[in-house]
Amino acid sequence: MIPRWLRNSFPYLAIGILLAGLGYAISFGQLEPADFTYNNGAEIKTVDPALATGSPEGRIINGLFEGLLRNMPTGTEPDETNSIPLRPVTMGMADTFEISEDGKTYTFHIRESATWSNGDTVTAEDFRWSWQRMLHPETGSEYVYQLYSIEGALQYNTGAIELGEIVEVEHGERQTKTELFPRASISRGKLVAHGTWSAANGVVWAEASATDSASGSHGHGDSEQEGDTPIEVYKVTVYSSDHILDELDLSGDSHEMLFIKHTDDQEIPESIAGEYTRCFHVLPDFQSTVGLKVSGSDQRILSVQLVEPTPYFLDLVAFYPLYPVHRKTVETHGAMGWTKQENIVTNGPFLLHDRRIRDRIRLVKNPMYWNAKGVSLEIIDALSVESDTTALNMYMNGQVDWLTSLPTMIMKDLMPREDFVSAPMLASYFYRLNVDQKPLDDVRVRRALNMALDKAKITERVSKAGEIPARSYVPPGLAGYDGYQCGEFNVKEAKRLLAEAGFPGGEGFPTMRILYNTNDNHQAIAQVIQQDWKNNLGIEVRLENMEWRTFLSNVSETQFDIARAGWIGDYPDPNTFLDMFVTDGPNNQTNWSNQQYDELIESAKTLRGDERLKALSDAEKILMEEQPIIPIYYYVSKNMVSDRVKGFSANIQDVHPLHVLTVEDK
Incomplete structure (x- = not known):
């Protein structure tokens, strides 16, 4: 039965939620009951540690795998915000x-x-x-x-090589196209020359030292006539090496080889086919440079x-x-197959027992885990319920022990409850703006959009859990760091900026799209923002929701105008937020670039103490003045946790290791 307080809060949803809950009850009945069940939200994209990016993925991966260390609650008493600090401790591999x-x-x-x-x-x-x-x-x-x-890690990842340096050359002989890494056979040696081949000019060797680009490592682009696009060629003095991990003996036997980076299905140009060996990559030699x-x-x-x-x-x-992955499994089953339930090999406290798309992931205790005796839970179900209201109904009916997200419409009713667990987080909710899209390429437009938002209204009427409206990207509370604030709510100034950019009263402003992943809270926030921009600036935006995997794909490829985003700090330092937005950073996803910003982030790597924090603060000033993002609010964690669950503690990163939890019998 749905409790009266819950039913009264949203009577128009009660029947629909109950039916959704019954649907999950039927699904539950097909499996042995789990010891512990939680709602993980969106369907996860992957369980590959190197490729995952979201919190739903992180919760699963932290159960399946383990790194050298683990971020664990310190065991100290909660502070004045009810938060227990995390720290990396030697409870890992x-x-x-x-x-x-x-x-x-x-x-x-x-x-x-x-x-x-x-x-x-x-x-x-x-x-x-x-x-x-x-x-x-x-x-x-x-x-x-x-x-x-x-x-050497940056140089290896970006493929930065110079003449005279030791390189590794991956031959173009992979058995299947699905093989990414592991690679084909490797030759190691000294880069003697680098140049290009084209049908018109043949081989042209560069006179100066050359830098390779990893982005160009997949052969040439489409052209109507072969040779229209130059293809990279290399001359390498190759040394004998019994094993890729051996130190390279530069005094040993060697021979010269010519390579052509020609990785598609076309044949090597006939004019050089006898001399050149096809290759996939020429990179700095990992063993000797990293x-x-x-x-x-x-x-x-x-x-x-x-x-x-x-x-x-x-x-x-x-x-x-x-976290590490099992090499033989990756090599045997390839990039697409090694994470499948029937193939995956893990080293964490739990095993991947079952995965049902849009239903659940079932984890079971790993008897081979080094501290298996310290793991209490035998079976865990992580549900993929995107509707917070449906999930809450399941929680109230005893089907779920932990909710990772809650419906905003009844937050004020949930907050006083003893099973509501909350604390300030090192996390920001924000919107990304695609600065390659007109008129978002105009900083005046971006500033106007920010200043036209009543963020306090969002936190007071929508999120309603004590979130703080944000005027900077880096959340407060990091010792010694003084961030920079963007413009405050000011409709008059927002209108002036928009008019100055050529859109007085919103006239002529194109209809833009706000993209968000399917979630009640994200939808409610987007609706408030949509209304603010219409009322305050006279512009129209339309809302578009997507399931999690599709949303991530669109954002990573910047296929959007405006997209909702959230970032939980990976570690307690401003850098975890600010280094996202360096030029071409994989988590930039706005197309924004600023050389001075890049230089400040880079300089902070070699500075110490107050000088380092000052450089990061100066970088945030540029970010907030340029506004490729609009900070909305700073998160607080919002969890509902059954009183039968022990070992659950609030913390600034909202990380809750599954292997330390225990449950009392239902």
Whole structure:
């Protein structure tokens, strides 16, 4: 039965919600009951740590996999905001680690009891290979920049090579097109020359040192006549190497090879077919240029050399994109097949037992996990219910133990309840603006859109859980950091800016689209913004919702005018927010670029203390003045947690490790 207070809050939804709840009850009846059930929201895109980006994916991956360290609640008493701090601790695959005095070398020791779910030993090489896979340009990891603090990682990922440097050349002999990484056979040697071949000019070698571009690593573009687009060619002195991990002996036997980067189905041009070998990639030699080294007779020691001291590096190591994957499984089943339920091998506290699209993911306890005796839950169901109202009904009926998102329309009724768990978060809700779309390419328009929004109305009437209206992107509360604020709510100034941009009273302004993923809260917020822009500026926007996977795809390809977004800090530092918007950053997704901004973010990597924070604050000033994004509010976590669940604690990143939870019998 739906409680009276809930029914009174939205009587017009009661019948529909009840029917939805019954639908899930039927689905529940087909499976053995889970010990713990939570609503994960949207259908996840992937469980590949290197490719995932969202919170729904993160919750699953944190159960299936484990990194060197884990971000765990500290065990201290909650602070005045009811939040318990998180910190990276040695409760992962590493049981100890050391940091050098200069802060640039980290040495991790893999625990002897660490195993994969198939019984294989977890080694430091698993991490080295997984991080190389993440860095490889063809993997396309959106979180790849998390590894850029490692020596040589940026150059490897972007394919930056210079004449005279040691390179690795991947031959063009993959068995299937679905193979991305793992790769074909590798030749290693010194880059002697780099140039281009075209039908008109033949081979032309560059006189100066050349920089390769990973973005051009897939052969030439379409053309009506073969050779219209130059194709890259390389001359490499290749040295013998028994193994890709061996140090390259430059005094040993060598021979010269010519390569042509010609990766499509066309044949090598007949004029050079006998001389040149097809290749997929020419990259810096990973083993000799990237600061990752494996040692120890049992390969249990991983040494990481950083470019500069990075105060938040341990937080990065504890973040799920840096979790290892099982190499043999990836190589056997390929990029598209290794994460399937019947193939996947994991190293975390749980196994992927079942996945039903738009229904649930079922996790079961992993008996091979190094601390299996410390894991209480045997079966977990993560439901894919996008409607917050439907999920709340299921919670009230006892079908769900934890809600990760709540309907805004009754938030004021939920907040006083003892099972409502909330705390301020290191997270921002914002809108991305595609600055390549006219008239969003005009900064005056972007500023007008921001200043025409009554953000307090959104937090008071829509989200209603104590969120703070935002005028900066970086949330408050980071020690020593003073962010920069964008324009406040000012309809008069917003109208003036819009008129100055050529749209007085909204006249001539094209109808634009606000894109959001299917969710009651996102829809309600978009409706308020739609109305504010219409009333205050005289412009029309239409709303378009998409399921999670399609939404992510559209945003990553900037196929939108305006798109809703949210960002939870990966670690407690302003950089986790600001480095997103460097030019061509994988999480930029606005097409915005500013050289001075890029330089400030880069300079912060080598600065310390107040100077570093000042550089980041100056960067945020540029971001807020240019406004490729509109900050809306700072999140607070909003969870409903059954009183039978123990070990659940509010924290600034809203991270709740499943393996530390326990439940009392229903």
